[in-house]
Amino acid sequence: MRQINLVIIGGGPAGMGAALAAYDAGVRDILILERDSALGGILQQCIHNGFGLHRFGEELTGPEYAWRYEKLVREKNIPFLLDTMVLDITSDKVITATNATDGVFQLQAKAVILAMGCRERARGALNIAGTRPAGIYSAGTAQKYVNLKGYMPGKNVVILGSGDIGLIMARRMTLEGAKVHAVCELMPYSGGLARNIEQCLNDFNIPLKLSHTVVEIHGKERLEGVTIARVDEHRRPIPETREYIPCDTLLLSVGLIPENELSKTASVTLDRVTNGAVVDQDRQTEVEGIFACGNVLHVHDLVDFVSEEADIAGKSAAAYIFGENTECTDIALSTDGKIRYTVPQRITHKKDVTVYFRVADVYRNVTIKGTSGERVICQKKKPRVAPGEMESLTLKADLLTGIDTLHFALEER
Amino acid sequence: MYDITVIGGGVVGGMIARTLSSYRLKICILEKAHDVAMGASSANSAIVHAGFDAAEGSLKARLNVRGSEMMKDICRELGVKYQNNGSLVIGFDEDDRATVEALCRRGIANGVKGVRVIDREELRALEPNISDDAICALYAPTGSIVCPYELTIASIGNAMDNGADLYLDFKVTDIRDDGDHFTVFSDREQIKTKYVINAAGLFSDAIARMVGDDSFTVHARRGEYILLDKECGTLVHHTIFRTPSKMGKGILVSPTVDGNLLTGPTSFDIEDKTDKSTTADGLSLVIKQSGENIDGVPFGKSITSFCGLRAVGSTGDFIINMPRSRFVNVAGIESPGLSSAPAIAEYVAQLLANSGLAMEPNPDFDPHREAMHGFREASIEEKNAIIQKDSAYGHIICRCESVSEGEILRAIRTNPRPRDLDGVKRRTRAQMGRCQGGFCSPYIVELLANEMNVPYESITKFGGASRINVGKTKEAEA
Numbered sequence: 001m002r003q004i005n006l007v008i009i010g011g012g013p014a015g016m017g018a019a020l021a022a023y024d025a026g027v028r029d030i031l032i033l034e035r036d037s038a039l040g041g042i043l044q045q046c047i048h049n050g051f052g053l054h055r056f057g058e059e060l061t062g063p064e065y066a067w068r069y070e071k072l073v074r075e076k077n078i079p080f081l082l083d084t085m086v087l088d089i090t091s092d093k094v095i096t097a098t099n100a101t102d103g104v105f106q107l108q109a110k111a112v113i114l115a116m117g118c119r120e121r122a123r124g125a126l127n128i129a130g131t132r133p134a135g136i137y138s139a140g141t142a143q144k145y146v147n148l149k150g151y152m153p154g155k156n157v158v159i160l161g162s163g164d165i166g167l168i169m170a171r172r173m174t175l176e177g178a179k180v181h182a183v184c185e186l187m188p189y190s191g192g193l194a195r196n197i198e199q200c201l202n203d204f205n206i207p208l209k210l211s212h213t214v215v216e217i218h219g220k221e222r223l224e225g226v227t228i229a230r231v232d233e234h235r236r237p238i239p240e241t242r243e244y245i246p247c248d249t250l251l252l253s254v255g256l257i258p259e260n261e262l263s264k265t266a267s268v269t270l271d272r273v274t275n276g277a278v279v280d281q282d283r284q285t286e287v288e289g290i291f292a293c294g295n296v297l298h299v300h301d302l303v304d305f306v307s308e309e310a311d312i313a314g315k316s317a318a319a320y321i322f323g324e325n326t327e328c329t330d331i332a333l334s335t336d337g338k339i340r341y342t343v344p345q346r347i348t349h350k351k352d353v354t355v356y357f358r359v360a361d362v363y364r365n366v367t368i369k370g371t372s373g374e375r376v377i378c379q380k381k382k383p384r385v386a387p388g389e390m391e392s393l394t395l396k397a398d399l400l401t402g403i404d405t406l407h408f409a410l411e412e413r
Numbered sequence: 414m415y416d417i418t419v420i421g422g423g424v425v426g427g428m429i430a431r432t433l434s435s436y437r438l439k440i441c442i443l444e445k446a447h448d449v450a451m452g453a454s455s456a457n458s459a460i461v462h463a464g465f466d467a468a469e470g471s472l473k474a475r476l477n478v479r480g481s482e483m484m485k486d487i488c489r490e491l492g493v494k495y496q497n498n499g500s501l502v503i504g505f506d507e508d509d510r511a512t513v514e515a516l517c518r519r520g521i522a523n524g525v526k527g528v529r530v531i532d533r534e535e536l537r538a539l540e541p542n543i544s545d546d547a548i549c550a551l552y553a554p555t556g557s558i559v560c561p562y563e564l565t566i567a568s569i570g571n572a573m574d575n576g577a578d579l580y581l582d583f584k585v586t587d588i589r590d591d592g593d594h595f596t597v598f599s600d601r602e603q604i605k606t607k608y609v610i611n612a613a614g615l616f617s618d619a620i621a622r623m624v625g626d627d628s629f630t631v632h633a634r635r636g637e638y639i640l641l642d643k644e645c646g647t648l649v650h651h652t653i654f655r656t657p658s659k660m661g662k663g664i665l666v667s668p669t670v671d672g673n674l675l676t677g678p679t680s681f682d683i684e685d686k687t688d689k690s691t692t693a694d695g696l697s698l699v700i701k702q703s704g705e706n707i708d709g710v711p712f713g714k715s716i717t718s719f720c721g722l723r724a725v726g727s728t729g730d731f732i733i734n735m736p737r738s739r740f741v742n743v744a745g746i747e748s749p750g751l752s753s754a755p756a757i758a759e760y761v762a763q764l765l766a767n768s769g770l771a772m773e774p775n776p777d778f779d780p781h782r783e784a785m786h787g788f789r790e791a792s793i794e795e796k797n798a799i800i801q802k803d804s805a806y807g808h809i810i811c812r813c814e815s816v817s818e819g820e821i822l823r824a825i826r827t828n829p830r831p832r833d834l835d836g837v838k839r840r841t842r843a844q845m846g847r848c849q850g851g852f853c854s855p856y857i858v859e860l861l862a863n864e865m866n867v868p869y870e871s872i873t874k875f876g877g878a879s880r881i882n883v884g885k886t887k888e889a890e891a
Binding site for chain 2: 035083085087096098099100101102103104106119120122123124125127129130131132133134137138140141144145146148149150151152153154155176177215216217220221222248261
């Protein structure tokens, strides 16, 4: 079996970023396995701009952002295999994969970085009543038809869910000549970025119906319409508010799920809230030598943050391969209900660490505190926090002395 | 001139066509939809019933027990997934216990092997996740599960490999008796045939009326299901039924042969025989009743919900008869129709022989069809031997179910050839996983368009107006 120092599963922004970081830290024996026919992951179909403001200080399209990384991967001659699907990873880091050239093959890796990204929740997960006609797509699938294949899935559109892909597709379909009748959002707030609400809906007079959902799907062959309804505070549809909207297309932007089926084969422990691996500050999972970064770990708002996380995972995998180590500790991170999760979930080494987290609802004038017992370790004030926007807190290594728990809580002032 | 025309490309029509293709007969199958297995055969509980439900002495009872005995060998011949997992009918109170005991006596009278009543402890040992409130169960070790659309597709494909013709999009509008043969009409075509076999499911009453037989009617009974992710497929090992009521066997929870967990069906009589919509109330009922049987059914892991329509006949039993010469009704084939299908085919062949049809064995008949799922189950070495011959088998198209381009192309090129996305799905499982085609469907559209040499935007989900794309970009106008 072929031995490789570092195998990276996925050649999107997370995988490429991690590969480059590991390369810069001295690792040369790297292999990226990518299931698609090109590097870049989902960025390939994200032809809108707005990528790279944090990372590069300029606005790039998805393919441009991806190319910045792909160019470096090619310049540094980091090997990658395209159209290659990983079928299995063991906890001993034996990887089984397949492609048309090599057939089914196995690799023994010293370290593995999981960078498989995420997938969209499908209609089936929602159990919407009604028929099962053509014309219902996840927003990303429609994006692929329009942007990569050059075909229009439909002309009269309703969008369920106001996640960023749904918002982007509202604009995209409009620019391609379709009429977007409404974007329905189950929650009383949008899960998308504020700038996308402005630029993709308001600029095109597309109504955003908060606290609304699709309750029934109509049409035997092609979609003919949807019935929408307002929901009460328990998210139950209110029958009197039912409204029929004729349309031939329903796009779903109802959540992203980290694709951790392979992580499970490797016995990686998953976090019930993020649906990604439980990791330490190095993005190492609870299986030694297996790291994770990007949307497979937790769904990010911006690719810039994915790249940031990929740097950490790549550097850490290099340190693992070279047997480098810093002073150990073991701090378990916990949250109150208002903060849904943190990444990392554990701190195992004493070094500067940024803790990322997401809140459960929209809160105003908040103080976010990290405490250990009675002791306040860190805190941060924010005028507004929302579930759609990831927050972070940076801790200096010396703050981690003498503590074994760190609890994050949100207080409204 | 055909000897035999089978109206209906479901599991009953398919099994009949296959059985008759073992004789020197010229056969065709007429199907109104864009593909075979588009009615009740693609949306049911996927159960091979042991045979304790139907009343003693009924055709249902006799054909169910016989069909269930034949099923394993037929599935082996046709390369169809089949698993003998056993069935349990659970009871919650003393009334249920009486019903369970009555079912057991009926099963024994019907000739079901090994059927017996078990107590709470044995039930718990067989199924640790069963509700704590269950006090007893009927245990039928011969109960099995099968892939119903795969069985339908394979039986029709096998009949075709043995010389039968398949006409899709052939909606029968009239049948004329021309004395020594029938002429069967659609809007566009006509077919001459000596015999007609009416296996038209929900519409078999309408077909029978075309030849003057109005002795029965068929109505639709809606059954809604929820299918869960493969992660949940081991929650139960047996097929778990509730003690039955007069409307059917109640909501069941069962593993499928593909490793998913299936829950359903509801049971509501409806007027519109084409209304395959699910209802909010129905899906809630599935969730509620499943939860009463089994603890912790994780409905958060639902991957799809769907509705099947049972063809319920007005006589209470299967309607298999010859109301006039050279015309056979095979109607009212509701549950246990799937289980009975092989025996129904055998029974129909006998009926034809008795009516004077010359039934000479076809020496070239090959009962075998290669399994479509063989590649998936092969070892790494076996897979590599196949990939060396055809590299498309190394290229995965459907990520969730790990289906390769080679498997999809092979399905597109195998009888009966799929022409739409759902057809590829039923044959290969591509798009049937947790993302429900989100990633792979744009590629499968491309493979279909290339193989059929038609424009990309003409590919449909299941024929008719169910197009996936309405045109090229820059062309659409709202």
